[in-house]
Amino acid sequence: MTSGVFKTVLISSIFIDRDHRQRKKLVEVEELAKSIKENGLLHPPVVTPELKLVAGERRLCAMGMLGWLETPVQLTTDLDELSLKLLELEENTKRVDLSWTDHNDAVAEYHRLRLAKDSTWNQSKTAAALGVVESTISAHLLVADQKKKSTDIATADKMSVALNIARRKQEREKSVALQQLDADIPLTPVESEPRFVDLLNTNFIDWSSTYSGAKFNLIHCDFPYGVNTGDKKGQSAAKYLGSYDDGEDVYFTLLDAMAKNLDKFCADEAHLMFWYSMKFHNETVEALTSMGWKVDPFPFIWLKSDNTGMLPDPNRGPRRIYETALFASRGDRKIVRPVANAIALPTTKDYHTSEKSFNMLSHFFRMLIDDTTRLLDPTCGSGMAIKAAEVAGASFSLGLELNPDFYELAKKNCGL
Numbered sequence: 001m002t003s004g005v006f007k008t009v010l011i012s013s014i015f016i017d018r019d020h021r022q023r024k025k026l027v028e029v030e031e032l033a034k035s036i037k038e039n040g041l042l043h044p045p046v047v048t049p050e051l052k053l054v055a056g057e058r059r060l061c062a063m064g065m066l067g068w069l070e071t072p073v074q075l076t077t078d079l080d081e082l083s084l085k086l087l088e089l090e091e092n093t094k095r096v097d098l099s100w101t102d103h104n105d106a107v108a109e110y111h112r113l114r115l116a117k118d119s120t121w122n123q124s125k126t127a128a129a130l131g132v133v134e135s136t137i138s139a140h141l142l143v144a145d146q147k148k149k150s151t152d153i154a155t156a157d158k159m160s161v162a163l164n165i166a167r168r169k170q171e172r173e174k175s176v177a178l179q180q181l182d183a184d185i186p187l188t189p190v191e192s193e194p195r196f197v198d199l200l201n202t203n204f205i206d207w208s209s210t211y212s213g214a215k216f217n218l219i220h221c222d223f224p225y226g227v228n229t230g231d232k233k234g235q236s237a238a239k240y241l242g243s244y245d246d247g248e249d250v251y252f253t254l255l256d257a258m259a260k261n262l263d264k265f266c267a268d269e270a271h272l273m274f275w276y277s278m279k280f281h282n283e284t285v286e287a288l289t290s291m292g293w294k295v296d297p298f299p300f301i302w303l304k305s306d307n308t309g310m311l312p313d314p315n316r317g318p319r320r321i322y323e324t325a326l327f328a329s330r331g332d333r334k335i336v337r338p339v340a341n342a343i344a345l346p347t348t349k350d351y352h353t354s355e356k357s358f359n360m361l362s363h364f365f366r367m368l369i370d371d372t373t374r375l376l377d378p379t380c381g382s383g384m385a386i387k388a389a390e391v392a393g394a395s396f397s398l399g400l401e402l403n404p405d406f407y408e409l410a411k412k413n414c415g416l
Helices: 029-039 057-065 081-092 100-117 123-130 134-147 159-182 204-210 248-265 278-290 358-368 384-392 404-414
Strands: 006-010 053-055 070-075 197-200 216-221 266-276 300-304 322-330 342-345 374-377 396-400
Touching: 029 057, 053 057, 053 081, 057 070, 081 100, 100 123, 100 134, 100 159, 123 134, 134 159, 197 384, 197 404, 204 248, 216 384, 248 266, 248 278, 266 278, 266 358, 278 322, 342 358, 358 384, 374 384, 384 396, 384 404
Parallel strands: 197 396, 216 266, 216 374, 300 342, 374 396
Antiparallel strands: 006 070, 266 322, 300 322
């Protein structure tokens, strides 16, 4: 702040407009009094020409504890525009009626203006000026920075929620940055095409054994379940969308290929969303665990609200109207935000016999996808996961599909 001309007045003559000032308890006044006694009053209170207090209530209190009767003050009329703006922001950081977003904006702007005025300014000085600990300023600056990138942070209902999202976002960004340093090729396509999605008409087993490019940090895996639901008898939609091989041997062959080649295409820190049949629950969990995945014991559940599903034996059992996906992690990749692990939504069958719902995938992808995400779907079928990942903001998504007819339908679905 500019020094201006100080004026000495009686402390008792300074008016504190209690109705329009924040009413938080004044903290660490004794420590401030000790500092003033030892070092003098470094920053006089600021008052209007009518001696109405603008800033410095803690200093007035401390001087009263020391028995001072008079104090130098700085008049608002002696301050330049920047100093007045800093005063306004400082006062805003102490108001109790501000929303957390406005409070966060005030702290960040105060720090920015101070730093612009003084290149030696730092978070510690901002903390001292605002009467808080340095970690509080660090948290505010992180949230303010990440708030520009994420609407989820800006719309959080409180600062603590925003801070948790911001910290997870920061860790995900650091993880990808480290991966990029180790990668021999860019993590995002270098072409000028603005859409970062791709589909390949290829076999996952062959592709995974020879892949050597940038690795993926989200694997959306929807292998054939190995329960013979892909034939014309098992699925009525197969009559017009086509069938696929869904034998038990297919499922375990694909699972084995993932185990053998995982390190070639999967990042050290990654998430896995793995759709499967409960018939092979124990075998699947054991297989994924042996690959190094940490499998959450509570799976994702898609309850089909239109009551569709398999009816294996109408005389002996119920219709199966929900599907399950194991959620697993590799390393310590943070989620974007928590969502419910179950959702009820109707089915769609526009592009594939066993199509996953776009709305259902979008729900779960809210927890896993942001602009640091590289998604791989090794048997993408309808391409719905690729489509949903792009809408969710993934940096790049790749789908593999062996069947040429399904591949063409998936391209149509994704607008490729």
